[in-house]
Every structure is written in structure tokens, then in C-alpha cells.
Amino acid sequence: MSSVIQSRKQILTGQLSILLFAVVAGFLGRTGTLYWTFIFLYFIVYMYLMSKFGQPKYPSSAKATELDKGKPLYEEMRPFEYVSNDKQYASEMQEQMKMMNVSMILSFVVLIYFFLAFGPVTAYIAPKFSDERIGMTVAYLTLFEGSFAISTLGQVYTSRRMKKQNKKPVMINIPRSFSVTTEGIILRGLTSSSGLKFPLDGFKVELNEERKFVELINETDKAIYKVRLYTKSPKKLYDIIMRRREKGSSEKDDEELKPERTQ
DSSP: OOSSOOOHHHHHHHHHHHHHHHHHHHHHOOSHHHHHHHHHHHHHHHHHHHHHHHSOOOTTEEOHHHHTTSOEEEEESOTHHHHTTOHHHHHHHHHHHHHHHHHHHHHHHHHHHHHHHHHHHHHHHGGGSSSHHHHHHHHHHHHHHHHHHHHHHHHHHHHHHHHHTTOOOEEEEOOSEEEEESSEEEEEOSSOEEEEETTOTTOEEEEETTTTEEEEEEEOSSOEEEEEEEOSOHHHHHHHHHHHHSTTOOHHHHHTSOOEEEO
16 A cells, blocks of 8 residues: 555546455355455455556656667666665665555554454444345445545545655665666566656656766656666766757767667
């Protein structure tokens, strides 16, 4: 459960998943082991959907396969080797960990809520319907909506608290590897790849040679998202990115750049 307040897409996805699980659980998992099985599945699916749709939609997003068609200019295969040498990274991650801890606390609160509320809610709502399955469906819907409300209120509280402190959540994304082509930057994760298309509209590009990274910063009303590219040669990477951002950069310019690959 993200500690950054949910987007409309997340809210809609959450409501649809709640409705689906309420119907299925009301007809199949009304008591005992099946109840907790559905609660567990609800948590897993809900958190997956929130994570999937909660990823920031960068203004220059593009498919990695499209960017891979461009001429290769730079590649870093092991950025985390340089992360381990960045002493400031640990302190930066403390703030991000605080938000993750808030999410864990909210999940724990919701779990307790399910444990305590199941009996009273089903005992009060289910008997009001002649069809037990319909009654249990409505009861489940009430339970799931209650958990959604608890989660949302926690996120709103966290967001307002940070706003009072004149802060925004900072989310740092470090790809497991990345490459730069004439078309854009390909970011590779554990299971999938994403891309950012040149000229990187909506991003501010910063160089930190001492800490060995180039950072792409996208700030919204709700949060600050940073794509951090650790590498052996940050200045060279920065120059390549800035050249590709410039208007009128031609293929002739790119021919002067020898592709670099770090192992």
C-alpha cells in the first residue's frame, strides 16, 4: 500500500478489485479457512495492483523495445557496484524507508481490522438479506471498503503532514542496468524494462561526479521522482544525455560518440 496518496486510476482499480473479491468471497468463502484464504488473496492482489498502477507515469515514457532500435551510445551493466560506495545513499533511503514503514503499519492495522470486524459486520448485515450469499457479499463489500478507507485515511494523513512540513515524498529509482541509445534511455529491472524517450521532456538532469551518478528528476504536485543512473563514467554519460536533449542534434554528432559499455 503506497504511502503516496493514490491516483484516480489506483482508486478505480482498488474499487473494482474490492467489488470482484466481495462477490467471489460472498458466494464461496463465507466462513472459516476460506474466509482467511480470500483475505490473504485480497491483500496480495490489492498490493500488486496498487504497486503496478502506482508507478509514476513519466512524461517521456516509452517502450524499451522502441528505444532499443536506436544506435547504442552507452551501457552500464552493474550500477549497484557504485551504489555501495555512495555513503550518502543510506541517509537518503531513510526517508523512503519511513514511508515504507507507514505502509507496513497500515497493512497491519487493516489486518487487525479484518480480524475484529468480521464477526460483528457479518452478524449485523448478512441476516438482513433472504439470500445468505447476497448478504455475505454485502458484508464482504463493507469489510473491504472499510480497509480501503483506513488505508486512504492513512495516506491522506501522511500527505498532509509532509505538506505542513513543506516536504514532498522523494522516490529514488535505481535500475539494475541501463543503456542509452539515440532514441532514449532503457531502464532494466528484475523482471521488466522501461524507457525514457529523448529529449526527456519533464525531467531536470543533474550530474554528481563525486557520487558517480546522473540523476533525472521529475517533480509533480504530489512527489519528487528521481531516476538515478550510477556509472563508472558519469561525466561522459551526462554529456551524451545532454547532447541528445539539444535541439538539432544530428546523426553526424552521434557518429563522433564511441559507444561505451561498462562491465
